Amino acid sequence: MRDKTTPHDALDTTSEALLTRLHAEGRAAWPDLELARAEFVAHVDRHVARGSPELAELHAADFYLACACHVRLAGAPAAIQARYGADVEAVLRSRNVPPGHRDDLRQLMWEKLLVGRPGAPPKIGAYAGRGPLGGWLRVAAVRMALNFLEHARHDRLVPAPELDEARHPASPDPELAFLKSQYRGEVEQALRDALAGLATDERNVLRLYFLDRLSVDRIAAVYGIHRATAARWVMRGREALLRGTQALLERQLGVEPAEVESILGLVRSQLDVSISGLFRGSAPTSGTS
Incomplete structure (x- = not known):
């Protein structure tokens, strides 16, 4: 009897197997976060087409963690902050955000990315898994720091000498180097x-x-x-x-x-x-x- 499996069926089978593997990789990396496979797959489908080469290149562990936060799984926001909090602090320091403003700025960033606001879901849902989550968060932190410093110049929230230092940092900026x-x-x-x-x-x-x-x-x-x-x-x-x-x-x-x-x-x-x-x-x- 001839096999009636179509190329489309084969593609679906391959994609399902790959999705199962990616979910398992994420689950192994974050054993305390029990994210359902269906939620993980639905989030993948929002960002990556089935059968595309990008699916196999997905940063599974990072995407799993971001997805867990996006669906508001208990413990996920705390896991992200514990893993990447020091990186965010380093970004704000490298951009010379004054120490007195770092806590507020960091809190605002986590609120936007991990919690969201009425009518505005957490922005972590935009992370597509094509690069390391740490890099994505560093880019977000640099952008927030630059926006803060720009507003501070106009609103005089920060003394002029500190703004001059922020505009011309003494050491090379590793986050801009990462972006480039x-x-x-x-x-x-x-x-x-x-x-x-x-x-x-x-x-x-x-x-x-x-x-x-x-x-x-x-x-x-x-x-x-x-x-x-x-x-x-x-x-x-x-x-x-x-x-x-x-x-x-x-x-x-x-x-x-x-x-x-x-x-x-x-x-x-x-x-x-x-x-x-x-x-x-x-x-x-x-x-x-």
Whole structure:
């Protein structure tokens, strides 16, 4: 009698076996967290397509822990804080967040990631298991530290000398180094493709501002427009480049929008340098290119 098993049936069988193995790996890594296989599989299906190569590359133990927290399994948030609390503290210290603000900032981060708020589920659910959970949390912590320092500058929550130290840390930042090592190639390519996809006028204004170093007033004179209009053109081009880069990264990396936003949040401070480098690395073009 002929075997009537279809390729689709074989794929389902292979995926089910792989999911069983991944769940078992996570359970072995976190024996005190009894996460049901059905909940684990449902969470995997939210992030990874059955039969895709990414399924076999899932960081099972990390994903299991994040899933346990996402479904509010007792003990999961405490397990994450116990495992990664020192890493988060190291990030805040490396970004020179003043000691008096670290506890509040750390508590706010855990609340957003692990507890959530009314109408806003825990952001840990966005972790897709494609990289180590520790790296994902470090990126989130760096982004929170940068946002805090930016608001502090405007609201004067922190004395100026401490902000200067935070802006120019004495030692290299290991978290930014981690980000660059993980995503540098993808971010550079996405920026390059997004720049190529801009309208000609937007590209030309950015070229004048970032490569030729023309001030907003000079750009206004070139185009015969008011300086406020020129400033809006520069800002509009910059934001269009960021939006295009984010959309490309979401497709290329296959990660959640929140994770991409974390990546972009960390490179924003160096975006102007990146744009200048993109123009320097491209062939000269005329004003109508």
